Amino acid sequence: MGLVARHVEAAGIPTLCMSSALDITRSVNPPRAAFLDFPLGHTTGKPNQPELQRRILVDALSSLETMTAPGSVRSIPYRWSDDEGWKERAFAEGDNRLPRHDTPQYQDEADRRRAEAGGAPACPVCRS
Amino acid sequence: MAPVEYISRIRDNYARLGYKPYSWVRNADIPPWAPLSKPLSECRLGLAASGGIYAAGQVAFHYKDDISIREIPANVDTKDLRATHFAYDLSDARTDPNVVFPVDTLRRLVREGFLGGLAGRFHTFMGGIYSARRVTEALAPALAARFREDGVDAVLLVPV
Numbered sequence: 001m002g003l004v005a006r007h008v009e010a011a012g013i014p015t016l017c018m019s020s021a022l023d024i025t026r027s028v029n030p031p032r033a034a035f036l037d038f039p040l041g042h043t044t045g046k047p048n049q050p051e052l053q054r055r056i057l058v059d060a061l062s063s064l065e066t067m068t069a070p071g072s073v074r075s076i077p078y079r080w081s082d083d084e085g086w087k088e089r090a091f092a093e094g095d096n097r098l099p100r101h102d103t104p105q106y107q108d109e110a111d112r113r114r115a116e117a118g119g120a121p122a123c124p125v126c127r128s
Numbered sequence: 129m130a131p132v133e134y135i136s137r138i139r140d141n142y143a144r145l146g147y148k149p150y151s152w153v154r155n156a157d158i159p160p161w162a163p164l165s166k167p168l169s170e171c172r173l174g175l176a177a178s179g180g181i182y183a184a185g186q187v188a189f190h191y192k193d194d195i196s197i198r199e200i201p202a203n204v205d206t207k208d209l210r211a212t213h214f215a216y217d218l219s220d221a222r223t224d225p226n227v228v229f230p231v232d233t234l235r236r237l238v239r240e241g242f243l244g245g246l247a248g249r250f251h252t253f254m255g256g257i258y259s260a261r262r263v264t265e266a267l268a269p270a271l272a273a274r275f276r277e278d279g280v281d282a283v284l285l286v287p288v
Contacts, residue, residue, distance in 0.1 A: 007268035
């Protein structure tokens, strides 16, 4: 996403890039980033915790007003849990990723049926 | 505890599994910079997210360097959002899409006056695209063009 940030910014639009992976973000070097030290899949918070989700985005988006140096990374101060065992387990157990199927991978079968029934090119939101 | 060092951990993991090492993008230059032209409370914000979010009725992403983009209406019913991805645990994103696609949070920030408004549509894709060249030459310019069409003053980018 850092590559997208750099491109959009170069096109004249200010960007703020969230991050769960500080080392990857620093390597790609987007214009502005906000790092939240949560496990992958929780870039903007914990599920069903709207107050926390709100505080995270307020902290992060404020960087658009306050940052002045290209390449700045702000740390958002919330912790995932007191126990940080999740950090030891991340990518430590071999390759848990799913096979790289080249056909659409629906969340459920109802979605597949709905998309296949309504997914004609005329449908404005089904393809893009 | 210090943040997870994903680059070295993934490198070690790939080596153990006998995969070719992945070459991460390294940009040592000073990144581009476009200053915010007005306060956030007057800005129209755009959003792109790479957690594999699509809306029910849309074609889902596939897992092999899919660089296609889904257009999600900004007034989408959160219950209609779905998540698919080969590389992260989807359970929480499927419970509450706001953890990778903060649409309810952003709508609330507009109601509170923290943001001026939102684009009429948001843009989603599925990260884990191995080819940095395809991102740079195809996906990033396509997103930039959409944000220009949307007339946004700033953009929030949410990777996974």
